[in-house]
Amino acid sequence: MSVIGSTAMRxxxxxxxxxxxxxxxxxxxxxxxxxxxxxxxxxxxxxxxxDEMVAMGWTGIGLPEELGGSGxxxxxxxxxxxxLGKALMGTPLLSTLxxxxxxxxxxxxxAAEVLEGIAGGDAACVAELESxxxxxxxxxxxxxxxxxxxxxxxxxxxATSARWIVVTAVAxxxxxxxxxxxxxxxxxxxxxxxxxxxxxxxxxxxxxxxxPLAVISGASVLAALRDYRLLGALLVAAESTGAAAACLxxxxxxxxxRKQFGKLIGSYQAxxxxxxxxxxxxxxxxxxxxxxxxxxGSEPLDKDxxxxxxxxKAQATDALKFAGDRAVQFHGGMGFTWDCDAQLFIxxxxxxxxxxxxxxxxxxxxxxxLLDD
Amino acid sequence: MNAAVKExxxxxxxxxxxxxxxxxxxxxFLLPQTFMEVGSEEQLEFLREWQHKVWSAxxxxxxxxxxxxxxxxxxxxxxxxxxxxxxxxxxICFNVIGLGWAGPLINDIGTEEEKQRYLKGILxxxxxxxxxxxxxxxxxxxxxxxxxxERDGDDYVINGSKIWTxxxxxxxxxxxxxxxxxxxxxxxxxxxxxLAPMTxxxxxxxxxxxxxxxxxFTETFxxxxxxxxxxxxxxxxxxxxxxxxxxxxxxxxxxGAAGGLAFVRIxxxxxxxxxxxxxxxxxxxxxxPLIRDQLVSLIMEEKAISLGDRRSGIPAxxxxxxxxxxxxxxxxxxxxxxRMRQFAINAQGADGALFVGDDRAREGGFWQRAYLNSFSATxxxxxxxxxxxxxxxxxxxxxx
Numbered sequence: 001m002s003v004i005g006s007t008a009m010r011x012x013x014x015x016x017x018x019x020x021x022x023x024x025x026x027x028x029x030x031x032x033x034x035x036x037x038x039x040x041x042x043x044x045x046x047x048x049x050x051d052e053m054v055a056m057g058w059t060g061i062g063l064p065e066e067l068g069g070s071g072x073x074x075x076x077x078x079x080x081x082x083x084l085g086k087a088l089m090g091t092p093l094l095s096t097l098x099x100x101x102x103x104x105x106x107x108x109x110x111a112a113e114v115l116e117g118i119a120g121g122d123a124a125c126v127a128e129l130e131s132x133x134x135x136x137x138x139x140x141x142x143x144x145x146x147x148x149x150x151x152x153x154x155x156x157x158x159a160t161s162a163r164w165i166v167v168t169a170v171a172x173x174x175x176x177x178x179x180x181x182x183x184x185x186x187x188x189x190x191x192x193x194x195x196x197x198x199x200x201x202x203x204x205x206x207x208x209x210x211x212p213l214a215v216i217s218g219a220s221v222l223a224a225l226r227d228y229r230l231l232g233a234l235l236v237a238a239e240s241t242g243a244a245a246a247c248l249x250x251x252x253x254x255x256x257x258r259k260q261f262g263k264l265i266g267s268y269q270a271x272x273x274x275x276x277x278x279x280x281x282x283x284x285x286x287x288x289x290x291x292x293x294x295x296x297g298s299e300p301l302d303k304d305x306x307x308x309x310x311x312x313k314a315q316a317t318d319a320l321k322f323a324g325d326r327a328v329q330f331h332g333g334m335g336f337t338w339d340c341d342a343q344l345f346i347x348x349x350x351x352x353x354x355x356x357x358x359x360x361x362x363x364x365x366x367x368x369x370l371l372d373d
Numbered sequence: 374m375n376a377a378v379k380e381x382x383x384x385x386x387x388x389x390x391x392x393x394x395x396x397x398x399x400x401x402f403l404l405p406q407t408f409m410e411v412g413s414e415e416q417l418e419f420l421r422e423w424q425h426k427v428w429s430a431x432x433x434x435x436x437x438x439x440x441x442x443x444x445x446x447x448x449x450x451x452x453x454x455x456x457x458x459x460x461x462x463x464x465i466c467f468n469v470i471g472l473g474w475a476g477p478l479i480n481d482i483g484t485e486e487e488k489q490r491y492l493k494g495i496l497x498x499x500x501x502x503x504x505x506x507x508x509x510x511x512x513x514x515x516x517x518x519x520x521x522x523e524r525d526g527d528d529y530v531i532n533g534s535k536i537w538t539x540x541x542x543x544x545x546x547x548x549x550x551x552x553x554x555x556x557x558x559x560x561x562x563x564x565x566x567x568l569a570p571m572t573x574x575x576x577x578x579x580x581x582x583x584x585x586x587x588x589x590f591t592e593t594f595x596x597x598x599x600x601x602x603x604x605x606x607x608x609x610x611x612x613x614x615x616x617x618x619x620x621x622x623x624x625x626x627x628x629g630a631a632g633g634l635a636f637v638r639i640x641x642x643x644x645x646x647x648x649x650x651x652x653x654x655x656x657x658x659x660x661x662p663l664i665r666d667q668l669v670s671l672i673m674e675e676k677a678i679s680l681g682d683r684r685s686g687i688p689a690x691x692x693x694x695x696x697x698x699x700x701x702x703x704x705x706x707x708x709x710x711x712r713m714r715q716f717a718i719n720a721q722g723a724d725g726a727l728f729v730g731d732d733r734a735r736e737g738g739f740w741q742r743a744y745l746n747s748f749s750a751t752x753x754x755x756x757x758x759x760x761x762x763x764x765x766x767x768x769x770x771x772x773x
Contacts, residue, residue, distance in 0.1 A: 002642050004676050009683035009690075016689045245693055252769050266771040269762065275769055276761045279694065280701055284677035287684050311673050360666065363673075367665035370672060371645065 030087025044090035054121030068119030075296035085242025197351025442493030466633025541591030564612030
């Protein structure tokens, strides 16, 4: 068997419609001007836009119909995430979809009420990190003998807008999930952080004896957590791929209009060739995310799916990092300013690297999957 | 399973078993990995015999008309043959300029007479073809070609020289780009395209020795060489357009090839296999973290190219830049191949310094030779830098 493995690329009518629709919706409601309006505000999106997404059923992607979902595979979220990224839209959609996947895969019955709420439009998030180590399991966040949640979580994406919070915790000797209603937290429990990616929001959360709505434990939690991390990597990869495509557009437009030394700067090979590198890196990222999307179902992720998600993340965030980096450089003095859109991309790129593991983190795990049998 | 699918599956089995039964034994000398590396008579004769055998069995030119030596069936049958050839790692069908570029061109825009005259010889390997585009002073800059073709009665008289002529010393025909009108207002309008015989007086070739130490191409000289006027293709002044069409076959943006394995695809699995028994710091080199990181990057690069091929067939998924994948394919694949082979040599440790001819060289110096030869693909048919310009201009719309 070749180390290259599956190269499946399937795409059906339903996905095609979703892709078309997501692209035009996000281009219409999002974009650079819209992103800029929210850069220095507590919320990174307009509540009206969120309501529209809910009305289209996007929060139900990946959830079965009996829970109010669309019945589509979570892979269908890939074109939506890509479209969000292309329009630099920061909504809690990805966090919400991922929280739903974690609950669904851990114990859909215990979490049915929350999953139905999500399908109906409640935002949700997952509180996981306790340190800078992406792969660590919870250690200091615990469910105490009284069944109360104690501890602290870091860099919880979209914590400020979530109605439901899924917290990884230690319960006895097990890793468990505590499902919280955000309104039961202390007033000062959520502390927003200052992020390098100013189009997204994240916060630390302190739990001083909160009573969870539900606690899920058992073997399914670890498997669900593993899948959640891989799906998170994939959706951030899709989002980053979209952002890289937008970054390329912005940069190429500039290269076609800016003159120096009497010539359009896009005619210089020193700028042309790295622009092609931006394109090919983005193209590879798109191939990986669509490939992963083609493979996904509702079952626990197998080796091919894990490989696909990790490759997508490693490639996409590197592609965005390179694109953002070159975008700032190619804009010259302008590129160093707040007003130049290049800053939005390089900051987004650095933020995306740090979600669900950077490229090296995933390559290290890919090495074990691909080279050691 | 519907009838067409079953028919294809039956055909695949038939091809596979034929290849298994007819795959030539190891000849005892290194075989060329690409058509640009045929440098000795023994290699030439071996490959000519092999291609002839494949064609006689009915597995070349599947989509070309029967009366021209083909099989007259759908092109999908050729893809099946090519896939099976690759899978079984048989020798290449080396007459690539004929099979892949000149032949498809004649098939697409040639007259019936031209088809009758040339196509069958291409398939059977009786007539080897070469390409006369590049000239000594301007490699990729074809618009500046200086080789002259002057009409004189029923002939054209050719003067000048061409360079990097792959198989120039073996070829019976050349696709030749020459200047018929030096006064033309646009330099491109002064160029014409010929299906030119190499076996006339006044054509001579000088073999050029490559960096590997082998021979694989020539410089070709025309000294008042007279070729019949009916070698002209498409009228005087149409040369640039036809050459560009030919380059589309060469650069892979257009299908139409007669098929056959054009080069041995050395894949990442071959490399990994080698790394299992090389030692570094007392451990298999495959356990070295830095090597692993670089190796995974290479695996991803190869996989991305394969996935890109798949994706390019799904229009909805290529909408941002529809021409990006086909136009950048040559650039990406050849650059990847060169770096992957270079990596393979480095990973051999001290023995990476050995070359073909040394009895301790790994696999007879296969990787060293493959690496050095791989530049033929990143330079030939337009250097990677020229390819990058093409992608920048035609896909991204950047100014010339």
